[in-house]
Amino acid sequence: MTEIVLTLFSAALINNLVLHWPLGVDPLLAANGRKQVHALGLATAFLMLMVGALGYLLDHWLLVPANLTSLRLFAWLSLSVLLIGPLLHWLARWLPALPFEGLWPLLLANAGILGLTLLNSQDDRGLGHAIATSLGAGLGFWLVLSLFDDLRQRVFNNDIPLPFRGLPIQLISAGLMAVAFLGLRGLVKT
Known part of the structure; x- marks a missing residue:
């Protein structure tokens, strides 16, 4: 249990997909406005959780036994594309106050989702670890997205050359945020 909590914490803060691995930077720069940032963060967290867990199961129950590991990226991309529409529809019905329409291209172009499934397949520590990594990566993406939006608002009101x-x-x-998150290195060893 402790290992799963440490994995979740590590994926969210220490090995953040946006700051440690430069994956998912394009939605970070594209999102603006408090409501859109939270809608994108929530949708990305749920999509990372779903694609990370289902991608791990698809890999270990179908692709590896059938010796089709060369089709991993195609299978995970197809899984991601198939899940985006129903997820956005479900989230829009569950939380009507957040603007989930128009997030399809930002979720589809997020390289962090495919990067997460690749990292889960390389680690191969079990389904619980894959779920914890996926949830931590999604929550870490949401955290960085929120912090970056606050930083963007503060910079917008200043006199910039x-x-x-x-x-x-x-x-x-974004580079300064990555350096700040590097200060968390060494807290958790996974």
């Missing part, structure tokens, strides 16, 4: 306005200051801010 002209060459640094827009994307350059956002990339510098």
Whole structure:
């Protein structure tokens, strides 16, 4: 039980997919507005959990026994595409106050989801570890998305030199956040 909690904590904060592995940076830069950030974070967390767990089961129950491991990315991408629509529909009915429409391209283009399934297949520590890693990665993505939106709002109101306005200051801010999260290294060894 302790190992699963440490794995969840490690995936969310220490081995964050956006800051440690530069996966899923494009939705980070595209999301704006408090409600859209939370809608995207919640949808990504649920999608990572579902694709991570189902991808692990698909890999270990179908692809590895049938010696079809070369089709992993195709199978996981298909699984992700098939789950996005029903997930967004379910979340829109469950939480009507959040704007889930229009998130399809941001979820489809999120490389963190495929990167997560690849990391789960490489670790091969069991289904519980894959679920904890998937949930931790989704929650970590949501945390970074929220923190980055706050940082973007603070930077927007300041006087930034002209060459640094827009994307350059956002990339510098993301780099500084990554350095701040590096300070958490060594807390959990998994």
